[in-house]
Amino acid sequence: MKNINNIFKKEFKSYFFTPIAYIVISIFLLIVGWLFFSTFFLNRQANLSRFFSILPVTLAFIIPAVTMRLFSEEINIGSYEILLTMPVTFRDIIVGKFLAALAFVGVMLAPTVIYAVTVSFMGKLDWGPVIGGYIETLLLGASYCAIGILASSMTRNQVIAFITAMSICVFFTLLIDFLIFFLPNAFVGFFQYMSASFHFQNIAKGVVDSRDILYFLSVSFISLYGTNLIMQEKK
Amino acid sequence: MIKVENLTKYYGDLCALDNINFEVKKGEILGLLGPNGAGKTTTYRILTGYLNPTSGNIQVKDYNIYENQIEIKRLIGYLPESAPIYHDMLVFDYLNYVADIKHVEKKKKISHIQELAELCSLNEVMHMTIAELSKGYRQRVGIAHALMGDPEILIFDEPTSGLDPNQIAETREIIKRIGKKKTIVFSTHILSEAEATCDRMIILNEGKIVADNRLEDLRESLNIESFEDIFRKITKGNCK
Numbered sequence: 001m002k003n004i005n006n007i008f009k010k011e012f013k014s015y016f017f018t019p020i021a022y023i024v025i026s027i028f029l030l031i032v033g034w035l036f037f038s039t040f041f042l043n044r045q046a047n048l049s050r051f052f053s054i055l056p057v058t059l060a061f062i063i064p065a066v067t068m069r070l071f072s073e074e075i076n077i078g079s080y081e082i083l084l085t086m087p088v089t090f091r092d093i094i095v096g097k098f099l100a101a102l103a104f105v106g107v108m109l110a111p112t113v114i115y116a117v118t119v120s121f122m123g124k125l126d127w128g129p130v131i132g133g134y135i136e137t138l139l140l141g142a143s144y145c146a147i148g149i150l151a152s153s154m155t156r157n158q159v160i161a162f163i164t165a166m167s168i169c170v171f172f173t174l175l176i177d178f179l180i181f182f183l184p185n186a187f188v189g190f191f192q193y194m195s196a197s198f199h200f201q202n203i204a205k206g207v208v209d210s211r212d213i214l215y216f217l218s219v220s221f222i223s224l225y226g227t228n229l230i231m232q233e234k235k
Numbered sequence: 236m237i238k239v240e241n242l243t244k245y246y247g248d249l250c251a252l253d254n255i256n257f258e259v260k261k262g263e264i265l266g267l268l269g270p271n272g273a274g275k276t277t278t279y280r281i282l283t284g285y286l287n288p289t290s291g292n293i294q295v296k297d298y299n300i301y302e303n304q305i306e307i308k309r310l311i312g313y314l315p316e317s318a319p320i321y322h323d324m325l326v327f328d329y330l331n332y333v334a335d336i337k338h339v340e341k342k343k344k345i346s347h348i349q350e351l352a353e354l355c356s357l358n359e360v361m362h363m364t365i366a367e368l369s370k371g372y373r374q375r376v377g378i379a380h381a382l383m384g385d386p387e388i389l390i391f392d393e394p395t396s397g398l399d400p401n402q403i404a405e406t407r408e409i410i411k412r413i414g415k416k417k418t419i420v421f422s423t424h425i426l427s428e429a430e431a432t433c434d435r436m437i438i439l440n441e442g443k444i445v446a447d448n449r450l451e452d453l454r455e456s457l458n459i460e461s462f463e464d465i466f467r468k469i470t471k472g473n474c475k
Contacts, residue, residue, distance in 0.1 A: 002338070003336055009335075014323060014324065017323045078315070079321055081315050082313075085283040085311075085315070086308060086336050086337065087308040087309045087336065087338075235285070235287040
């Protein structure tokens with residue numbers, strides 16, 4: 001337990017040692033801010049539902065950039081050997097790195113609270129869906145981080161880790177929008193349930209359903225467990 | 236202290252270690268020698284829990300590598316070859332992180348880090364990032380990493396490779412100084428170094444142990460005076 005915290009602290013701090021954190025946060029805020037406010041005034045509605053609806057796709061591109069170095073870099077420069085020969089378990093390493101990535105996503109999202117505050121000055125903002133939306137975004141972020149970590153543990157090349165993770169995240173996000181037109185009706189329910197954006201929409205509407213929470217937690221758990229298996233396999 | 240039993244490791248079809256057996260006693264300085272690819276690093280990696288053996292076992296004190304990996308890792312300080320470490324961290328931050336991971340007590344932590352910095356002459360680089368350091372300094376950070384938390388066993392994989400003669404002498408001095416209290420296993424390609432520091436040496440070749448003795452006994456049994464000639468006779472005679 002103590003070592004999860006030690007690894008978490010080290011990984012979280014090291015995001016901010018390099019320019020990557022600042023670049024990723026700036027790009028994220030630029031994209032999201034522009035996409036949201038460019039059409040915000042046309043709607044004449046004081047809510048953030050459009051803001052939350054653009055997050056799944058944006059995060060599917062941004063989070064893989066956050067997680068890509070977590071294992072690939074260590075395997076590439078050889079510090080992986082040092083890490084594994086210190087008295088830590090695989091669980092400490094995986095959970096520590098996962099929480100560091102998730103905390104980074106939290107830091108990245110924090111400035112967007114200003115959007116909510118701004119909007120609340122313009123009209124009567126219903127805070128329920130906003131809080132639900134942030135909870136949901138963190139759950140979605142957790143699944144994407146776990147997927148990114150899985151991809152990162154598979155290769156020593158960060159570019160490959162990024163592209164693999166991005167493809168999986170985009171697949172989960174857009175599954176509902178594209179694939180469903182091509183599928184026979186019998187499969188629609190199943191694929192809809194597999195799709196991240198389907199579950200995301202529910203909570204963003206203000207409906208907190210245990211099925212959606214369970215979905216995101218299981219995607220995270222399965223990905224992290226897969227990472228554990230890959231680490232075992234490497235021995 | 237360390238007991239290696241029938242250790243075998245295959246990488247795919249390649250046999251890296253072929254049924255090796257040896258023991259290391261408490262307080263001993265053991266030199267693990269052999270040409271490149273003989274299986275030295277593989278032995279270390281299994282011992283430190285980085286790799287699993289294909290078969291065989293290693294006992295460290297009463298622990299074995301299958302059931303008590305974490306306990307064994309706590310007993311061992313390991314310096315991998317070429318000491319690869321996190322480039323963007325400050326030396327102090329890195330040592331601090333290692334101290335936390337190895338559960339060095341909070342009260343003693345700073346004084347322990349200072350002590351190691353003193354021993355490895357790291358004081359003037361504590362505020363620099365590891366990427367800025369020369370190879371010699373990086374190696375010393377690696378040694379400080381291995382010594383952190385005062386482990387009973389130290390394993391150094393070619394601690395002097397790529398260093399200049401002054402640094403080699405300093406590193407050797409450090410090993411000798413700490414070797415008085417600890418069990419050390421180390422490897423090197425500089426035979427005079429092994430001769431000067433080791434109590435006993437094991438020579439590996441192609442995954443097999445070809446000699447396990449004190450140097451004087453080797454000299455006597457083969458009737459060759461120069462260690463270099465002994466080494467070449469043992470390792471070359473076997474491979475062809």
